[in-house]
Amino acid sequence: MTPLDAPRQVLLAGPLHPAQGDALQAQLAGPGDQVLAVDTTDGFDALWRLAAEHLARRERLLVVDLEPTSDGAYLDWLRAELQALAQAAGVEPAAGPRVTLAALGRRGLDARAIRQALDDPGQQVDCLDVKPAASQPDWSLPPPHRRHVFLCTGPRCVRRGALSLWKVLRRRLVEHDLVETPGGILLTRNGCQFPCNRGPLLTVYPDRCWYGVQDPQQVLRVVDEHLLHGRPVAALRLPLPEDET
Ligand code: FES
Numbered sequence: 654m655t656p657l658d659a660p661r662q663v664l665l666a667g668p669l670h671p672a673q674g675d676a677l678q679a680q681l682a683g684p685g686d687q688v689l690a691v692d693t694t695d696g697f698d699a700l701w702r703l704a705a706e707h708l709a710r711r712e713r714l715l716v717v718d719l720e721p722t723s724d725g726a727y728l729d730w731l732r733a734e735l736q737a738l739a740q741a742a743g744v745e746p747a748a749g750p751r752v753t754l755a756a757l758g759r760r761g762l763d764a765r766a767i768r769q770a771l772d773d774p775g776q777q778v779d780c781l782d783v784k785p786a787a788s789q790p791d792w793s794l795p796p797p798h799r800r801h802v803f804l805c806t807g808p809r810c811v812r813r814g815a816l817s818l819w820k821v822l823r824r825r826l827v828e829h830d831l832v833e834t835p836g837g838i839l840l841t842r843n844g845c846q847f848p849c850n851r852g853p854l855l856t857v858y859p860d861r862c863w864y865g866v867q868d869p870q871q872v873l874r875v876v877d878e879h880l881l882h883g884r885p886v887a888a889l890r891l892p893l894p895e896d897e898t
Pocket of ligand 1: 805806807808809810811844845846847848849852853854
């Protein structure tokens with residue numbers, strides 16, 4: 654059985670660039686917790702490997718969900734994966750891994766909110782008998798944002814590289830702390846927006862700017878010039894129907 658007074662292993666799991674991960678580790682480490690940031694931008698293999706190692710050593714494990722687009726379905730999937738690792742390691746159900754319940758990644762990496770979630774068992778959920786996630790206020794209200802950005806992940810835009818550009822886009826928004834903040838961005842993937850030949854399509858509302866973004870540099874330009882400083886990137890804009898008349 655896991656000794657209750659042993660340090661808890663905390664894995665901060667989300668698309669964190671190294672400076673963000675290091676800062677959070679330094680802010681959240683304490684005598685009761687050993688904290689490690691795990692960057693999931695390009696996949697979850699490192700998270701699963703570390704979780705399996707801690708579970709094999711019968712250590713108390715808490716995974717902090719810092720995925721900016723987390724929702725009930727994502728949380729269920731994360732818990733189910735950890736449950737499978739715990740079962741594979743033969744961990745007693747009562748000593749299994751836990752996951753933070755609130756969508757902390759939506760809040761722009763707020764160390765104080767994460768600290769509260771670490772200290773409050775009521776903000777955590779175990780990974781046993783995974784059922785639909787409990788409801789909580791974040792899933793009932795539109796998140797704060799100034800602009801709504803849509804990236805097309807319809808079939809033709811995916812063939813043109815939309816999924817890798819999605820990662821570039823999300824990472825840059827996280828770096829600028831623009832994900833679902835009052836002056837920031839609500840980011841949504843969507844189906845075909847029709848000008849597929851110019852895709853991948855990225856649209857910004859309420860500005861009504863339609864962009865064709867063909868490579869990471871163009872995505873970064875839209876973020877840095879338009880979404881951060883409010884200057885639309887004329888060179889990448891598609892003409893709208895009224896421009897043609
Ligand atoms: S598939 Fe993206 S615009 Fe058609």
